[in-house]
Amino acid sequence: MTAPLSKPPLTVLLAAPRGFCAGVDRAIQIVEKAIETYGAPVYVRHEIVHNRHVVDRLKALGAVFVEELEACPPDRPVVFSAHGVPKAVPAEAKARKMFYLDATCPLVSKVHVEAQRHFDAGREIVLIGHTGHPEVVGTMGQLPDGAVTLIETVEEARAFTPKDPKTLAFVTQTTLSVDDTAEIVGALRERFPEISAPHKEDICYATTNRQEAVKAVAAKAQVLLVIGSANSSNSVRLAEVGRRAGAAAYLIDDAGKLDLAWLDDARTVGVTAGASAPEDLVQGVIAKIAERFDVEVQEEGAARETVSFKLPRALTEAAQ
Structure with a gap:
């Protein structure tokens, strides 16, 4: 009688925090x-x-x-x-x-209040964000047409010409890449040192925490699986952060979209979920991985959210 073949070992690093904010x-x-x-x-x-x-x-x-x-x-x-x-x-x-x-x-309402405050103070407003995203549409729609200029890239920040550099302010979408946004803000501040910034970071705590956890996971994993929908800004950013940190990153809706062949050459796989993805989808992905591999799950990350x-x-x- 032939002994059953053993499954190859695989470490799954589960990012913390992840999922719902x-x-x-x-x-x-x-x-x-x-x-x-x-x-x-x-x-x-x-x-x-x-x-x-x-x-x-x-x-x-x-x-x-x-x-x-x-x-x-x-x-x-x-x-x-x-x-x-x-x-x-x-x-x-x-x-x-x-x-x-x-x-x-x-936290989105906070950005709306900031934009209104800048407008009331007579400032020209720059919004760092992604064209067409509902949050951007909502924020720009707090003020009259033309009151807010949308900037998406460092190149646009360098090309932007304000009406008066001394009465300029910026706000940001809450679900952006922390690192990309820092580059854009840096370009604006270099050109307009007097630009007014938010009192407190506009990128929300949950976006920041999840990106930091992904950096920690991706530094140790060959593959990163991000569970979230393709129209979820914060989920897309997590995959980008993972790739930048050196992992092959895939954004998937659920276990049904996971191709186990992606993991064949991996010893360690990172798993996280965007802020709008339920935890049961995470567990479903781990269960599918366990069908082919002898899985050891370890949690990676330090931030604990109590908001x-x-x-x-x-x-x-x-x-x-």
Whole structure:
């Protein structure tokens, strides 16, 4: 009788922290509790967070996802996504006498407040971010057209010509690459030493922590698996950070998208998840890896997150 072939050993370094951040957790809870409190359907303008699995689960509970308010009936609750919305959106909802819940992450709202403060002080505003991302659309939509200039690259920062270099300020999208953003800010400060900066870093704690954990993991791993959707900015950035740190990095939705052949020459594989990816997807990927390899899982990272955000008062009071 032939002895069963043993599986090759493989170390899996599990990045910590990973997965849901406080803003994502709050946004998902808002949709869940709205359905629980008001019944289905509850409408959601734009994907509540950028993860297909989360969206599909909420659809099954009774959420209906739309791109614009005109697709929503006026007699059903509507939730605004975690990425934030232009001021015109709640104004339209009020005009139509709609009941709405704003799931904008409080750290995105902080950027909105900063941009308004700079505008009120007469400053010209630069927003560092990615064209078309809902967070960028929401932030630019806080102010009149032309009040904010979007800059995506160091080259654009070097080519930018302000109306008055002495009345200039910058804000940033919350889910950017920390290192790339530092380069862009450096280019702006080199040209405009008096530029006003945020009181506190705009890139959120969760983005920063996950990128730092990925750097630690990727330095020890030959392959990095990032679990998250392709339209998730923070997930895409994690894969970029991993590649920059020397690992072959793959962004995958779930275990079904994992090609085990990627791991054939690896001794150590890093695994992380974007801020909108549920932990069960991480465990599913590890389970698939274990089908072919003798897996030893080790957690890598130091930051422990204790941040939480309150739900909207209208929702908590209605649920009582």
